[in-house]
């Protein structure tokens with residue numbers, strides 16, 4: 001099938017590459033000329049495990065083409081995916097300007113009937129706005145579908161190739177047939193392709209992210225309560241996760257959710273609810289809990305330094321909002337670093353530079369007063385603790401990912417403060 005994917009970010013590039021991998025003739029279009037130039041030279045703008053070989057192979061075999069000419073991409077395709085960004089507007093609602101700009105271009109280049117698919121995360125009613133925008137520019141009949149994407153950064157290729165499910169909202173059996181044809185190779189193992197009406201498909205994406213964000217904030221608050229009452233959240237997690245009604249996933253406490261999706265999607269859903277006068281108190285609490293959680297490591301550091309973080313050098317392991325991605329959008333690590341810098345305002349003036357970036361975890365440690373772990377990269381899981389202790393001025397580790405055993409770290413002579421678990425300290 002001839003497919004255009006407009007927007008070659010984390011989602012568009014993965015969708016385009018994976019659709020080419022299953023034999024479709026795909027053109028990926030983006031207004032960012034530098035990005036397209038790099039992609040043509042097989043230089044990927046993002047880090048995503050397994051993506052590069054698929055891009056290289058399909059480009060070489062001519063099934064995957066990159067262009068800045070969105071109009072031409074539309075003209076040569078039967079199906080057009082809109083995969084551009086939908087960042088939060090000032091009031092928290094999803095900013096649809098990029099989606100609607102693409103819809104206008106699609107309308108102008110509608111040289112034959114096509115299926116227009118919203119892949120971006122968009123509020124209920126957006127597919128209809130896209131339909132109206134396209135129809136302003138053309139008399140040619142076309143279909144609109146809502147096909148939200150559930151891939152996770154860091155496992156995006158795997159998620160797209162073997163999805164738990166594919167959700168698609170359609171306006172006609174004909175559009176459903178086209179989407180089914182495209183997705184059949186990815187749901188061969190029996191995971192469902194769930195066809196529904198368009199508003200329900202749009203809502204499903206927000207409901208899924210809101211549910212996951214809720215689990216995260218719930219566990220983060222339970223973890224804090226564990227600390228206060230002397231319980232261990234790791235044990236509690238195992239205890240509840242084995243209940244099939246609850247399940248194991250998304251029960252790890254951490255530094256707060258970040259990235260380009262959960263924060264903005266929770267905000268956008270709250271906004272939609274407010275617009276319709278529907279109380280969505282639970283998500284407001286989820287958001288407030290997350291904001292507090294992002295400050296937790298800083299507060300722990302403050303406690304360990306008796307309120308005097310100012311002037312201390314802190315090694316931070318991890319900038320991305322989670323492991324296996326280079327995405328730092330809304331990362332809790334940035335909140336910690338900003339808080340540290342604000343505390344160190346005077347030191348900053350003296351030192352001149354705000355942050356020293358180290359290419360290797362150990363390079364950040366020399367002379368630091370403490371280590372703060374924010375991202376759960378594999379290389380941090382089992383490090384050389386003797387070396388860490390030797391490099392740090394004081395053997396203090398605060399860990400938002402609960403990577404180590406508190407008792408073991410205590411035995412090794414560290415003060416080890418993780419989330420929702422007993423403190424590890426030299427005497428423990």
Ligand SMILES: NC(=O)c1ccc[n+]([C@@H]2O[C@H](COP(=O)([O-])OP(=O)(O)OC[C@H]3O[C@@H](n4cnc5c(N)ncnc54)[C@H](O)[C@@H]3O)[C@@H](O)[C@H]2O)c1
Nearest residue numbers: 007008009010011030031032084085086098120121149153
């Ligand atoms: N990142 C994720 O993990 C993820 C997962 C599921 C859904 N989503 C949703 O998918 C959408 C895209 O997210 P992303 O992370 O890929 O965004 P991104 O910012 O990485 O990429 C968006 C791309 O669209 C391009 N673009 C903007 N306006 C354009 C236009 N008018 N014409 C052509 N290209 C244009 C930009 O240059 C950019 O390359 C968002 O709605 C997001 O919520 C993201």
